[in-house]
Amino acid sequence: MRAMGIGEVAKRVALRPSAIRYYEKAGLLPAPDRVSGRRRYGEAVLERLAIIRFAQRVGFRIAEIKLLLDGFAVRPPPERWRRMARQKMAEANLLIREATTMRDLLRRTLRHKCPKLVERGAAVASCPRAAAVAKRRAPDR
């Protein structure tokens, strides 16, 4: 296995070395071997980093990714992991629907079809429900 320095790993996954050190401190990456103080990585880290970025893109936060990765490593996954996985699957489904709607909306607008669609609410009409979209934090106070 080709051993890489942090710089090469970073280049390969289009991250900065600082992000990789950050993930390590956050517990997302195992501490790699060191050669005279420097981190030496095998190819495996590339996959792990891909999963991390991937999870992030679909809405996981760092702490959740840690939990996610820990869960993958255990057979069978603990109930807590399964709960989160189910929750996240639902979120991924919603995200897929939303992203699809947005893509189609952009495509239609680029093609000059659908005049004034936002003003007429067509964008939202083609989307599940307004309530389903807004779903983040608790009310004031």
Added chain:
Amino acid sequence: MRAMGIGEVAKRVALRPSAIRYYEKAGLLPAPDRVSGRRRYGEAVLERLAIIRFAQRVGFRIAEIKLLLDGFAVRPPPERWRRMARQKMAEANLLIREATTMRDLLRRTLRHKCPKLVERGAAVASCPRAAAVAKRRAPDR
């Protein structure tokens, strides 16, 4: 049209009033009518807010949403808008692929199929390419 106070609007879209004021300052929402200093909103703001949250979910940042909304309002959309739309469509496509892969990965793991799939890289193998996943900022320095 039922006029709503900022509190009711906030409740309806599951945001805090402060977020709505923030969007207004950021130019995402038009300044509403006021009754003795207080903002009064019509139903239309609910759609607008839905679009905002929706765009956010699929990866638009505030400044981009402003551009997006401005572009929708103009016929034909200006070139700047079209450029962003094309860019964002590509991003939405990537997001859809990623979210789909993640959902399937979770589903398979929940079903107890695919032993040790992360360690063996199956998760990544079934995903477009590692390089496609990592795609955010510029290299060090």
Added chain:
DNA sequence: CTACGAGTTGAAGTTCACTTGAGGTCAAGG
């Protein structure tokens, strides 16, 4: 009239996910 609740403002604070900076180590090349 007073109290209450909902709203107003501008400024400062918070969280997350990194990035940047200062100061230092190490191996290889000239």
Added chain:
DNA sequence: CCTTGACCTCAAGTGAACTTCAACTCGTAG
């Protein structure tokens, strides 16, 4: 030997998107 470049650590800084705070204003109910 000295420089260069890549790496190290720890602490502090950054940007985005809000939230919170303090001080104030309304309209209405009691």
